[in-house]
Amino acid sequence: MTGMPHEEGKQTESPGNSGEDDRETYGPLDIARHRKEDGRALILFAFAKRKRP
């Protein structure tokens, strides 16, 4: 089977501490991770393609 997430190895997401950004890219996405004050994760996605001239 191709492309199964478990084949990539089990992972843990690691959002930053409260108020801190943890940035990455995924395909055409720019991703910014945040941690809300109550500990819940918030992830903001932007289409990187849009920013290219």
Place this chain on the structure above:
Amino acid sequence: MSEQRFNELRGEPVVYAVHRQNRTFLPAQERCPLCPTPATPGAPETEIPVPTFEIAVFDNLFPAFSSPEGAAEVVVYTDSHHGSFATLSPERAQELMWVWRHRYAKLGARNDIQYVLIFENRGVEVGVTLHHPHGQIYGYPFLPPVPALELAADERLGGCAVCALLARELSDAERLLYENDGVVAYLPYAARWPYEAHVVMRQHRPSLLDCSDAELGQLAEGLQRLTRGYDALFARPFPYVMVVHQAPTDGRGEGHLHVEFYPPLRTAHKLKYTAGSELGAGTFIGDTLPEDSALALREAIARAG
């Protein structure tokens, strides 16, 4: 924390999430938790504490599942309170496919998650509690009954059931709704709902992770053509439950990426209820033939463009 029990008579898990009883229910726009937080000093903070965004995903405040026994996330499609999946720009819809793919990869990689379900409930008829355009993702700590049935169908048919059904629909042709290079949309031969529709990857793709960039764009296009057609069908916002079906993430079975829509309307103003036969016997009774519904929906999709 939710409690999971096993219903022996039905052979299926039941989840109790009693904290969800008090979740936010149809707030006015000024109290919408999915809108961005205005830049105005002192403005009350929403779930998304920035003045603008494209797509936001966050842990559900009222989760049915939570770590270390699953996940429940909210996916906000836009910072605009109005509109729907159908009215997103094509670029935003394509971006959403990538967001779905990212969350499937990340949640599916967790040891405590065996199945990732991406879905959207649209309309009060299917129990939506927030009107802001959004969907949800559940990471189940077990393989739920419906994907298990799909794996059983693969075994029964001796290969990918979705591939076999797609070939039949393409051959019959009378229930086809829309096609592009990447997807085929049809109203299934044995649909349970009057206007049920499946948007199926033309090639065998177990999950979003197996799709090319072009296929993700074609999937977004197919989903938007269908949902715009739904809204055109009765000239009203068309309620539906939209569910992305793909491979379990625990390594069991393969699956075939497709998106199923379960709309409750049977006419512009009448609902198809799950009642005695559907709930008590598990047998859906239809008031219309899929071929007739497909004709009307196909025309609506063409009209809506």
